[in-house]
Amino acid sequence: MKRRMTLGDFLVAYLRRIGVRHVFGIPGDLALKLFFAFGRKQDLQIHTFSHEPGVGFAADGYARATGKIGVICVTYGAGGHNMVNPVAGSFSERVPLLIFSGGPGEEERKLGTLIHHQAREIESQHRIYQEVTCASRVITDPRDAAQQLHEVACAVWAEQRPGYVEIHRDMVDREIEVADELLEEGHLRFHESDARRVEEAARETAAMFNASRRPVLIAGIEIHRYKATHELIELAEKMGAPVLTTVLGKGAFPMDHPLHMGVHVGPISPPPIVARMDEADFVLNLGCLRTDMNFGNRPPQIIQEKSVWAVDRKVDVKYHTYINVAVRDFVHALLKQELRKHREVVTYASNLTNGVTHSAGASTPVKVAEILRAVNDFVAENRHYMVVAESGDMMFGGLDLKVPREGLYLAQGFYASMGFAVPAAIGAQLGCGLRPLVLCGDGGFQMTGPEISHAPRLGANPIVLVVNNGGWGIFRPIASERRDLLEIPPWPYARLAQDWGGVGFEA
Known part of the structure; x- marks a missing residue:
């Protein structure tokens, strides 16, 4: 059976059906009808920010923190093009976003003139988004509009990557046909695996594990994105082997679990981790992307003939591959195998040594390591906090933090765009309720930090530690010839916090 309704009403009904309750965006003339539709029945909460990059990072943070789809609405051209960088980061790091963009109507397109906000051609924005999304559509036909949207949403969930839907402004109030099943209660699904290949890959992996003496398990981002953390904990406890995470996958395994050894960053990992990896005669990589950041910008330390890689819907066992295996x-199949339990005593390793905390009134500058130790002490005592690390020094420093399982850790561990942390923290708090503790350099803060001015009206209360080193500190060791290029003007950060409705302190 099919029913008739406006496209705008269908959007709201469908988004609610798949669990969406929040929309992030900035209104613009070519997207106003979309915003009116989203706000018509008070079914969706609309959160606006000052600049589209902040919108994108906020929706990304919401999706990371909740495990749900982050929904964005922006205007065509000037708005959509501003959104490309955050969406590219979400694509790289497997974050599910659904981006709605307005667009010029049919009558405007027939004028034969260039339309405001247009770049090269009217279709240019859609073509750009095809590069940073797993699925994209321009909705032009009322007869299949509902199905087109459904297909994009299904791809977003299955791939855990952004999708793009462009709806020109004269389409929002058009009547469309909607199949009843598109509005029935139900859940989007992940890709289905080939059961026989899953079983065979698990049997071969179990045999390698049972023959090993010094196995190691490494957890990556796909464990978190595909909701397999609980199963991973069960598998790790069944194996009794140390568990590392990748840079991007930090938090995919509980940091306070007795089997958690720390973060693997290739040869620049903490020395105990490097030594333990050198001893490993079997490495099980679950959901680990092969990125330069995950390997410390060095060739992989992991020997292929001693390893299994499960990522991107395939499993590489030594030198052969099982495809269509999520x-x-x-992980479910491995849990059903007979596995010999190892009983290794695991010691957590990080680059933070036990140092002396900076005393009040000391004349020497505060060091980053001292800040990180203080943060570790704070979250150990206040366990229901979310730590959000900005790209740059704070992202690498954040690898040494040990956030309890009641909390959360967010960072762009691969795409590493500066400007992520503050808006992502606000979006994440709106979604999951945990109060954010943001670690941010002054460079990253000057990009999107002013979005914190929206926090009071949105009901968010992030704590932001601005590590003010007067410029792009992460590049100073490699740009000694022109340090002037790395300087940025000083801001009165503590006073700005007060002007924006918060409290500011200097240390």
Whole structure:
């Protein structure tokens, strides 16, 4: 059966059906009808920010923190093009976003003139988004509009990557046909695996594990994105082997679990981790992307003939590959295997040594390591906090933090765009309720930090530690010839916090 309704009403009904309750965006003339539709029945909360990059990072943070789809609405051209960088980061790091953009109507397109906000051609924005999304559509036909949207949403969930839907402004109030099943209660689904290949890959992996003496398990981002953390904990406890995470996958395994050894960053990992990896005769990589950041910008330390890689819907066992095997299904299959339990005593390793905390009134500058130790002490005592690390020094420093399982850790561990942390923290708090503790350099803060001025009206109360080193500190060791290029003007950060409705302190 089919029913008729406006496209705008269908959007709201469908988004609610798949669990969406929040929309992030900035209104613009070519997207106003979309915003009116989203706000018509008070079914969706609309959160606006000052600049589209902040919108994108906020929706990304919401999606990371909740495990749900982050929904964005922006205007065509000037708005959509501003959104490309955050969306590219979400694509790289497997974050599910659904981006709605307005667009010029049919009558405007027939004028034969260039339309405001247009770049090269009217279709240019859609073509750009095809590069940073797993699915994209321009909705032009009322007969299949509902199905087109559904297909994009299904791809977003299955791939855990952004999708793009462009709806020109004269389409929002058009009547469309909607199949009843598109409005029925139900859940979007992940990709289905080939059961026989899953079973065979699990059997071969179990045999390698049972023959090993010094196995190591490494957890990556797909474990978190595909909701397999609980199963991973069960598998790790069944194996009794140390568990590392990748840079991007930090938090995919509980940091306070006795089997958690720390973060693997290739040869620049903490020395105990490097030594333990050198001893490993079997490495099980679950959901780990092969990125330069995950390997410390060095060739992989992991020997292929001693390893299994499960990522991107395939499992590489030594030198052969099982396709159509999702990591979640693979972990489930491993749990059913007979596995010899190792009883290794694991000691957590980081680059933070036990130092002396900076005393009040000391004349020497505060060091980053001292800040990180203080943060570790704070979250150990206040366990329901979310730590959000900005790209740059704070992202690398954040690898040494040990956030309890009641909390959360967010960072762009691969795409590493500065400007992520403050808006992502606000979006994350709106979604999950945990209060954010943001670690941010002054460079990153000057990009999107002013979005914190929206926090009071949105009901968010992030704590932001601005590590003010007067410029792009992460590049100073490699740009000694022109340090002037790395300087940025000083801001009165503490006073700005007060002007924006918060409290500011200097240390």
